[in-house]
Amino acid sequence: QSALTQPRSVSGSPGQSVTISCTGTSSDVGGYNWVSWYQQHPGKAPKLMIYDVTKRPSGVPDRFSGSKSGNTASLTISGLQAEDEADYHCCSYAGSFTLVFGGGTKLTVL
Amino acid sequence: QVQLVQSGAEVKKPGASVKVSCKTSRYSFTPYTMHWVRQAPGQRLEWMGWINADSGNTEYSQKFQGRVTITWDTSATTAFMELTSLRSEDTAVYFCANSPPSGWEFDYWGQGTLVTVSS
Numbered sequence: 001q002s003a004l005t006q007p008r009s010v011s012g013s014p015g016q017s018v019t020i021s022c023t024g025t026s027s028d029v030g031g032y033n034w035v036s037w038y039q040q041h042p043g044k045a046p047k048l049m050i051y052d053v054t055k056r057p058s059g060v061p062d063r064f065s066g067s068k069s070g071n072t073a074s075l076t077i078s079g080l081q082a083e084d085e086a087d088y089h090c091c092s093y094a095g096s097f098t099l100v101f102g103g104g105t106k107l108t109v110l
Numbered sequence: 111q112v113q114l115v116q117s118g119a120e121v122k123k124p125g126a127s128v129k130v131s132c133k134t135s136r137y138s139f140t141p142y143t144m145h146w147v148r149q150a151p152g153q154r155l156e157w158m159g160w161i162n163a164d165s166g167n168t169e170y171s172q173k174f175q176g177r178v179t180i181t182w183d184t185s186a187t188t189a190f191m192e193l194t195s196l197r198s199e200d201t202a203v204y205f206c207a208n209s210p211p212s213g214w215e216f217d218y219w220g221q222g223t224l225v226t227v228s229s
Contacts (some may be wrong), residue, residue: 034213034214036214036215036216038155038216045205045219045220045221045222046155046207046219047219048215048216048217051215051217052213052215057217089154089155091155091215091216096169097160098157098169098172099145099157101147101154102154103154104154104155
């Protein structure tokens with residue numbers, strides 16, 4: 001499978017909102033509601049932030065939200081905080097019990 | 111709460127094999143799926159495959175088919191990932207990650223194991 005397409009970097013000032021896109025095909029993102037998002041700080045394991053496109057695990061701030069339109073999923077972070085600076089990765093079910101990740105996006109809080 | 115604890119860093123020569131372990135604290139009788147994901151330096155996450163701890167069923171990414179084997183030791187509640195015919199491009203941090211029985215997200219992750227392939 002080809003990797004999902006994410007912007008390499010996004011940035012925003014504290015308090016602002018940013019949106020990270022994740023574009024796939026009808027065989028992955030567009031075909032299933034099994035898109036998840038992960039936050040990864042340098043040298044750390046990824047952390048689940050959003051699953052099933054829009055659901056937030058317990059303990060994840062409601063500043064983080066997910067959505068999907070067609071073959072593109074999006075992660076929106078509102079009220080940016082310094083600790084949100086990290087890499088963000090999307091992942092989608094791709095059929096036949098397989099999964100595919102995006103290329104990752106580096107979020108910089110200015 | 112689930113904890114996943116992986117084995118330590120490895121250094122291997124090209125052509126060799128590596129076997130990484132991932133011990134889980136979750137009750138062994140609860141069906142769940144253990145995935146392996148790797149991340150080369152500065153690169154994206156890459157899904158490698160999974161094993162269902164209840165059935166023993168596995169599925170692998172086409173990219174690693176034939177080189178990767180994922181196994182599960184029920185008594186030790188430990189998953190293993192073996193990668194053979196190592197090459198320099200396999201230098202990466204390897205993570206185990208748990209999926210809940212009804213989902214395809216990774217809710218718990220191991221701390222990662224660095225595998226370095228170098229002559």
